[in-house]
Amino acid sequence: xxxxxxxxxxxxxxxxxxxxxxxxxxxxxxxxxxxxxxxxxxxxxxxxxxxxxxxxxxxxxxxxxxxxxxxxxxxxxxxxxxxxxxxxxxxxxxxxxxxxxxxxxxxxxxxxxxxxxxxxxxxxxxxxxxxxxxxxxxxxxxxxxxxxxxxxxxxxxxxxxxxxxxxxxxxxxxxxxxxxxxxxxxxxxxxxxxxxxxxxxxxxxxxxxxxxxxxxxxxxxxxxxxxxxxxxxxxxxxxxxxxxxxxxxxxxxxxxxxxxxxxxxxxxxxxxxxxxxxxxxxxxxxxxxxxxxxxxxxxxxxxxxxxxxxxxxxxxxxxxxxxxxxxxxxxxxxxxxxxxxxxxxxxxxxxxxxxxxxxxxxxxxxxxxxxxxxxxxxxxxxxxxxxxxxxxxxxxxxxxxxxxxxxxxxxxxxxxxxxxxxxxxxxxxxxxxxxxxxxxxxxxxxxxxxxxxxxxxxxxxxxxxxxxxxxxxxxxxxxxxxxxxxxxxxxxxxxxxxxxxxxxxxxxxxxxxxxxxxxxxxxxxxxxxxxxxxxxxxxxxxxxxxxxxxxxxxxxxxxxxxxxxxxxxxxxxxxxxxxxxxxxxxxxxxxxxxxxxxxxxxxxxx
Numbered sequence: 001x002x003x004x005x006x007x008x009x010x011x012x013x014x015x016x017x018x019x020x021x022x023x024x025x026x027x028x029x030x031x032x033x034x035x036x037x038x039x040x041x042x043x044x045x046x047x048x049x050x051x052x053x054x055x056x057x058x059x060x061x062x063x064x065x066x067x068x069x070x071x072x073x074x075x076x077x078x079x080x081x082x083x084x085x086x087x088x089x090x091x092x093x094x095x096x097x098x099x100x101x102x103x104x105x106x107x108x109x110x111x112x113x114x115x116x117x118x119x120x121x122x123x124x125x126x127x128x129x130x131x132x133x134x135x136x137x138x139x140x141x142x143x144x145x146x147x148x149x150x151x152x153x154x155x156x157x158x159x160x161x162x163x164x165x166x167x168x169x170x171x172x173x174x175x176x177x178x179x180x181x182x183x184x185x186x187x188x189x190x191x192x193x194x195x196x197x198x199x200x201x202x203x204x205x206x207x208x209x210x211x212x213x214x215x216x217x218x219x220x221x222x223x224x225x226x227x228x229x230x231x232x233x234x235x236x237x238x239x240x241x242x243x244x245x246x247x248x249x250x251x252x253x254x255x256x257x258x259x260x261x262x263x264x265x266x267x268x269x270x271x272x273x274x275x276x277x278x279x280x281x282x283x284x285x286x287x288x289x290x291x292x293x294x295x296x297x298x299x300x301x302x303x304x305x306x307x308x309x310x311x312x313x314x315x316x317x318x319x320x321x322x323x324x325x326x327x328x329x330x331x332x333x334x335x336x337x338x339x340x341x342x343x344x345x346x347x348x349x350x351x352x353x354x355x356x357x358x359x360x361x362x363x364x365x366x367x368x369x370x371x372x373x374x375x376x377x378x379x380x381x382x383x384x385x386x387x388x389x390x391x392x393x394x395x396x397x398x399x400x401x402x403x404x405x406x407x408x409x410x411x412x413x414x415x416x417x418x419x420x421x422x423x424x425x426x427x428x429x430x431x432x433x434x435x436x437x438x439x440x441x442x443x444x445x446x447x448x449x450x451x452x453x454x455x456x457x458x459x460x461x462x463x464x465x466x467x468x469x470x471x472x473x474x475x476x477x478x479x480x481x482x483x484x485x486x487x488x489x490x491x492x493x494x495x496x497x498x499x500x501x502x503x504x505x506x507x508x509x510x511x512x513x514x515x516x517x518x519x520x521x522x523x524x525x526x527x528x529x530x531x532x533x534x535x536x537x538x539x540x541x542x543x544x545x546x547x548x549x550x551x552x553x554x555x556x557x558x559x560x561x562x563x564x565x566x567x568x569x570x571x572x573x574x575x576x577x578x579x580x581x582x583x584x585x586x587x588x589x590x591x592x593x594x595x596x597x598x599x600x601x602x603x604x605x606x
Contacts, residue, residue, distance in 0.1 A: 036282075038084060040056065080136045096151075107292025145161070147159055147258075159201065162253060215249060219253065273331055312382060315530065327365060356416065362420070421463075449491070460498075491522060494557070
């Protein structure tokens with residue numbers, strides 16, 4: 001399971017392998033960590049396993065061509081990814097302020113990748129290696145595959161494919177598409193003939209090369225000029241993102257046509273096993289040893305990803321638009337092999353930090369019909385209420401956790417990925433909930449109710465507040481039963497579309513009554529590809545085409561955020577302003593239900 005060698009990162013590495021040349025260059029905006037939690041490592045190992053010679057170019061200086069030329073010209077093509085995160089999210093907070101740290105870079109140093117990294121790297125590669133096919137992929141490319149609203153420039157940009165001047169764009173989980181692209185390029189097929197690969201997008205003069213059923217969505221010029229057209233496009237793109245029933249989408253862009261083929265079929269259990277069983281070193285490349293290492297490895301070194309996909313489908317989350325709604329899972333044997341390998345690592349102390357994934361407690365399709373017919377168009381599996389066809393069975397996950405707990409050398413197995421609590425409550429068996437509390441919580445269980453006002457939760461695609469209240473009460477009782485003192489840590493969001501100042505006050509009151517005092521609050525961040533970002537840009541809920549309130553003004557957003565942290569002394573002045581603006585001055589005073597006390601009056605003359 002463990003290799004003794006990283007993929008080559010230099011000419012000397014290639015020479016050590018006896019290579020005079022190599023097949024494909026893989027450029028990534030992350031530091032090189034050879035671990036299956038890092039997308040570039042997965043794609044590199046998948047290509048290697050298919051018999052290709054692959055070199056890694058990690059976080060190259062992009063200001064000149066030196067780094068791109070260092071290993072020479074690849075034989076067949078260049079794969080480009082911005083890394084595990086969208087580079088703009090990696091660089092800027094929701095308030096558009098530069099971040100001071102980057103956990104995917106050596107020593108957490110910020111600024112080692114450019115803004116819009118996939119575009120910059122692809123353009124540099126085109127300059128250095130004219131005539132070679134360039135394929136962009138990863139999260140940044142995947143979520144920007146259509147014309148999209150860009151929060152940082154506050155404008156609608158065309159598909160990243162055009163700005164990157166790439167030949168192909170791979171979206172979603174790219175193992176199958178990348179394998180096919182590489183094999184066909186190596187066999188001599190021109191890149192402009194690769195028009196039939198699922199999970200890819202390309203530009204053409206017409207759609208004659210696309211073999212799939214097709215549908216046209218509003219053109220780039222239309223979605224840029226008309227917010228209603230943008231909302232219609234977002235709805236159509238969401239509905240067609242399904243590997244079973246989805247059609248190819250055509251979006252005219254200038255004098256060309258963006259063609260986005262249907263999404264790739266998800267890997268089944270054995271195919272997922274094969275990806276995770278590849279010979280990763282599971283370590284940070286030693287070239288970063290004297291630069292502080294790469295901190296992103298710390299949380300995943302002794303964690304296991306056991307599943308893919310998410311039918312939770314929250315409107316503000318990009319997971320379903322990237323990985324898809326169809327959940328697939330690794331076999332027990334594969335997961336157990338990975339954990340057994342942990343026990344031989346010199347730094348392993350007996351604690352498995354996580355057995356999770358996009359949503360930890362999903363290990364099966366949402367229902368029997370999803371596998372055959374795909375996800376239901378225009379309907380969510382869990383929100384606002386669970387579908388009556390939902391198959392909320394935790395038996396397989398529970399068996400897996402029990403097997404991991406029994407491995408010699410394992411002391412504790414934690415679940416730190418998000419769990420979907422409404423799905424958990426739908427399981428009438430109750431065994432999983434009991435064992436979750438008894439064995440798998442490390443003092444705090446992080447869950448994401450996000451809000452308490454039902455119409456806000458509807459806009460978010462989250463369950464209603466009474467569901468979370470039921471979950472919290474059952475969690476309290478189970479902790480009491482097992483003599484545990486374990487807490488719920490709720491993730492909350494301020495400023496999501498649909499949230500008014502009065503709604504923020506209602507959430508503050510709810511937190512006050514339940515004794516919760518959040519230290520951290522997530523501001524809504526309009527990232528590409530989500531339904532909520534469409535709401536933010538257009539003021540329209542694309543799922544219903546109804547208008548929706550958007551807290552876009554900086555002052556309103558700061559007041560909403562302050563209300564969620566009303567206990568912090570430095571927020572008091574803003575909280576008082578917010579309460580008065582919302583017509584809730586009754587919450588300023590000395591009664592037990594008040595959120596804040598009045599500000600002290602300054603005596604005249606002082």
